[in-house]
Amino acid sequence: MELVDQLRLTIPEEIRSAEDVLSQKDQILNTAATDARRTKSMAQDELRDRLNNNEVVTQAETRAADSVRDAEERITRMLQQSEAEAESRKTEADAYALRSLRNMEIELGKLTGSVRKGIEVLAQQASSNLHARQYEEDEEVAARLLR
Secondary structure, three states: OHHHHHHHHHHHHHHHHHHHHHHHHHHHHHHHHHHHHHHHHHHHHHHHHHHHHHHHHHHHHHHHHHHHHHHHHHHHHHHHHHHHHHHHHHHHHHHHHHHHHHHHHHHHHHHHHHHHHHHHHHHHHHHHHOOHHHHHHHHHHHHHHHO
């Protein structure tokens, strides 16, 4: 009987100990599950951040490449426009120079005609004032100098 009484006293203590262990087990499992959820959530947040950062970097690189391409296209258009303007101005300058040279040629022709008339008038006056031979010699010397 005494043994049964001792067993009765001992068994509830062991049951309580087992219940305490079970209670702690549930608490430990709950804590572990909470920690696991928190760790999983943090890992997901970090993954999202990294993906977002990767997307941001990718978008920035894409935008940068687009900007560079746009700038290169603008530069190409500007160069082509500048070259076309330069060619146009060169053509206009050549045409102006040609017109100017032709006008100068006409003016020089007029001046040459005036000079010849003046020479003829003076030559006639000189021939009447000088001997014919002296005049001819002077003319020959002048003609040699002009050559």
